[in-house]
Amino acid sequence: MTPDLVWELYFYKHLYNATRGLGVELTISSKGWVVIPADLRKKYGLKPGDRVVVVDYGGVLALVPAFEKPVDQAVGMFEEGAGVLVELVEEHRQEVARDRR
Numbered sequence: 001m002t003p004d005l006v007w008e009l010y011f012y013k014h015l016y017n018a019t020r021g022l023g024v025e026l027t028i029s030s031k032g033w034v035v036i037p038a039d040l041r042k043k044y045g046l047k048p049g050d051r052v053v054v055v056d057y058g059g060v061l062a063l064v065p066a067f068e069k070p071v072d073q074a075v076g077m078f079e080e081g082a083g084v085l086v087e088l089v090e091e092h093r094q095e096v097a098r099d100r101r
Helices: 003-019 038-043 070-074 083-100
Strands: 052-056 061-065
Touching: none
Parallel strands: none
Antiparallel strands: 052 061
16 A cells, blocks of 8 residues: 555544544634533533643643642542552652651
C-alpha cells in the first residue's frame, strides 16, 4: 500500500467512526465556544456552571471535569482504593518535614 492510500483509509475510518456515534462533530463559534450535546452532558453529569479543563494530548483535545479539591476528590477513583494516593500524600508530608529540618 502506498502512503497516500494508508492516509486515505485512516481518514475514512475516522470519518466513519465520527458519524456512527463514536464521536460528535461540533462547530466552534466566532467566540471560541462549543456546545456539549445534552445527551453527553446528562451522561457525564455536567451541569451549568461546572468547570472543565481542556487537555491537549498531542493533537487530541479532551474536556475533563475540573476538581475543586483534586486530592480529596481523587480518593477512591482507583478500583484498588485510595492506597496509592494515601501513599503519595504521606510521602509528600515526609518530604516537607525533611526539608524543614
